[in-house]
Amino acid sequence: MELLFLGTGAGVPSKERNVTAIALMLLQEANSIWLFDCGEATQHQILHTSIKPRKVNKIFITHLHGDHIFGLPGFLSSRSFQGGEDELTIYGPKGIEEYVRTSLELSGSHLTYPLSFVELREGKILEEEGFIVSCKKLDHGIPSYGFRIEEMNKPGELQVEKLKSAGINPGPVYSLIKENETTTLEDGRMIHRKDYIGPDKPGRHIVILGDTRSTELNQDFVQAADLLVHEATFDKESYELAHNYYHSTTAQAADLAKAGKVKKLVLTHVSSRYQKLDLDQLLDEARAIFPNTEIAHDFFKLSVPSH
Amino acid sequence: MELLFLGTGAGVPSKERNVTAIALMLLQEANSIWLFDCGEATQHQILHTSIKPRKVNKIFITHLHGDHIFGLPGFLSSRSFQGGEDELTIYGPKGIEEYVRTSLELSGSHLTYPLSFVELREGKILEEEGFIVSCKKLDHGIPSYGFRIEEMNKPGELQVEKLKSAGINPGPVYSLIKENETTTLEDGRMIHRKDYIGPDKPGRHIVILGDTRSTELNQDFVQAADLLVHEATFDKESYELAHNYYHSTTAQAADLAKAGKVKKLVLTHVSSRYQKLDLDQLLDEARAIFPNTEIAHDFFKLSVPSH
Ligand SMILES: [Zn+2]
Numbered sequence: 001m002e003l004l005f006l007g008t009g010a011g012v013p014s015k016e017r018n019v020t021a022i023a024l025m026l027l028q029e030a031n032s033i034w035l036f037d038c039g040e041a042t043q044h045q046i047l048h049t050s051i052k053p054r055k056v057n058k059i060f061i062t063h064l065h066g067d068h069i070f071g072l073p074g075f076l077s078s079r080s081f082q083g084g085e086d087e088l089t090i091y092g093p094k095g096i097e098e099y100v101r102t103s104l105e106l107s108g109s110h111l112t113y114p115l116s117f118v119e120l121r122e123g124k125i126l127e128e129e130g131f132i133v134s135c136k137k138l139d140h141g142i143p144s145y146g147f148r149i150e151e152m153n154k155p156g157e158l159q160v161e162k163l164k165s166a167g168i169n170p171g172p173v174y175s176l177i178k179e180n181e182t183t184t185l186e187d188g189r190m191i192h193r194k195d196y197i198g199p200d201k202p203g204r205h206i207v208i209l210g211d212t213r214s215t216e217l218n219q220d221f222v223q224a225a226d227l228l229v230h231e232a233t234f235d236k237e238s239y240e241l242a243h244n245y246y247h248s249t250t251a252q253a254a255d256l257a258k259a260g261k262v263k264k265l266v267l268t269h270v271s272s273r274y275q276k277l278d279l280d281q282l283l284d285e286a287r288a289i290f291p292n293t294e295i296a297h298d299f300f301k302l303s304v305p306s307h
Numbered sequence: 308m309e310l311l312f313l314g315t316g317a318g319v320p321s322k323e324r325n326v327t328a329i330a331l332m333l334l335q336e337a338n339s340i341w342l343f344d345c346g347e348a349t350q351h352q353i354l355h356t357s358i359k360p361r362k363v364n365k366i367f368i369t370h371l372h373g374d375h376i377f378g379l380p381g382f383l384s385s386r387s388f389q390g391g392e393d394e395l396t397i398y399g400p401k402g403i404e405e406y407v408r409t410s411l412e413l414s415g416s417h418l419t420y421p422l423s424f425v426e427l428r429e430g431k432i433l434e435e436e437g438f439i440v441s442c443k444k445l446d447h448g449i450p451s452y453g454f455r456i457e458e459m460n461k462p463g464e465l466q467v468e469k470l471k472s473a474g475i476n477p478g479p480v481y482s483l484i485k486e487n488e489t490t491t492l493e494d495g496r497m498i499h500r501k502d503y504i505g506p507d508k509p510g511r512h513i514v515i516l517g518d519t520r521s522t523e524l525n526q527d528f529v530q531a532a533d534l535l536v537h538e539a540t541f542d543k544e545s546y547e548l549a550h551n552y553y554h555s556t557t558a559q560a561a562d563l564a565k566a567g568k569v570k571k572l573v574l575t576h577v578s579s580r581y582q583k584l585d586l587d588q589l590l591d592e593a594r595a596i597f598p599n600t601e602i603a604h605d606f607f608k609l610s611v612p613s614h
């Protein structure tokens with residue numbers, strides 16, 4: 001489980017930062033890649049990575065602002081051009097289907113794969129491939145959503161020493177014991193898995209929020225996540241600008257990370273008003289409140305370690 | 308008058324070539340820039356040039372395939388974000404207005420400048436700023452157009468020696484004679500401009516064709532142009548592929564340049580199947596038929612000299 005930031009700017013592309021897109025790499029976990037937002041030229045960014053468009057089978061759109069969706073028609077067409085055949089599902093706010101279908105139809109683009117849409121609402125929107133995804137409405141003027149991606153817990157480790165003490169020696173029987181609630185041994189004994197297995201290995205939880213004003217209402221939604229990805233369009237002092245434009249500051253993102261007791265915070269969606277030299281200050285502002293913070297840059301890669 | 312190729316690839320972007328866009332720089336002639344097609348990430352390409360989006364006041368769309376239009380909504384939004392206020396007109400086939408308006412409306416993009424649309428038809432579509440633009444339908448499966456941009460002729464030079472011989476000495480009266488059909492001198496003589504002016508300076512003519520199969524029907528339209536920009540999606544031997552996909556080969560483009568007696572040919576819209584090493588061969592194929600040929604690359608710049 002890795003996050004690869006494909007675009008980390010706000011509003012318009014700059015030479016340093018493209019508009020928003022984040023790839024959640026689930027190649028080991030689910031042999032697939034999920035994309036969060038798809039700003040213009042996301043497919044161009046992908047050319048500089050190892051991502052194969054046909055591996056992207058879900059795209060989550062936080063909101064319909066152009067810097068988050070204008071790369072969709074091109075990405076979908078190119079995935080087709082490259083011979084992708086696997087179904088792709090787009091999860092997004094009302095309007096995303098009309099936008100995509102109109103663009104594809106008027107441009108005469110005929111996809112080689114089935115494309116389906118799921119309109120976002122609050123609550124659980126997806127449970128499959130060992131993951132649960134739920135949604136929460138944010139505060140951005142137009143409907144904007146956050147996504148909480150929860151990897152399901154996995155069964156713990158077999159307690160080998162305890163099995164041996166009970167006279168059960170390593171062999172194919174161990175798999176049977178691990179995979180079934182009860183297993184009957186050759187000697188007739190019935191073994192209950194729960195007696196020989198450690199505690200569940202908790203899955204990882206990551207939260208990716210779309211553009212949003214700072215609001216305490218997000219606190220429960222991000223609670224205890226291993227990783228929170230939060231916009232930080234503005235610096236700490238520009239909270240009035242942030243409020244007026246329905247965005248957040250570095251400090252507000254850090255406040256939420258702290259209040260929500262998340263493990264790590266990554267800031268993204270950084271306004272092009274900030275130059276490279278300003279980044280240290282932005283980072284300091286956040287770290288003063290929540291030390292385990294990073295600021296993403298284009299092609300920033302982050303793995304989320306297992307527990 | 309300069310052409311700046313912003314994207315010279317076909318179908319999908321590659322690391323070497325972006326999808327189609329060509330800027331016709333008319334800064335000296337009309338203080339404006341005209342864009343021909345606007346594939347995805349055209350605004351990103353523009354970041355690496357001196358082009359100011361607010362100077363772009365006309366966009367001509369040859370056809371609605373995605374690799375020619377998916378950069379429009381982003382370009383238009385960013386032009387607005389950067390405070391452009393001057394009207395912008397888009398000339399394109401039926402459907403372009405629906406595509407652009409749907410994209411802008413669903414994404415909540417409110418432009419700071421007036422945007423208008425002109426639906427293409429064959430014949431003259433524009434006469435202003437010292438230019439006439441006319442259109443011709445090509446052969447590309449869906450409606451695809453070529454544009455012939457004709458700079459209007461300019462009055463010739465005053466024949467100074469002849470004026471002096473007639474006893475008319477240099478001074479403000481020379482401007483009067485040049486600007487008016489007849490001028491009455493202080494001594495009462497009436498001067499006819501036509502008697503003292505050289506032949507008209509012919510304007511430059513350039514032709515930019517959208518994607519098209521090779522067809523003799525284009526011959527009149529490109530006739531004697533100073534510059535012809537023609538797609539060359541395929542190499543000479545792949546004429547069957549070219550036919551099936553409604554595209555042209557290098558040799559077909561050169562044939563048209565020759566038959567049309569144009570002065571210079573620039574090939575573009577080169578398939579990503581061709582690598583850097585293949586370009587010499589592609590160029591040789593065309594030059595064998597029409598020697599004054601170039602192959603465009605991204606950021607290739609070409610000035611069209613005055614006559
Ligand atoms: Zn937004």
Ligand SMILES: [Zn+2]
Nearest residue numbers: 370372447518
């Ligand atoms: Zn085409």
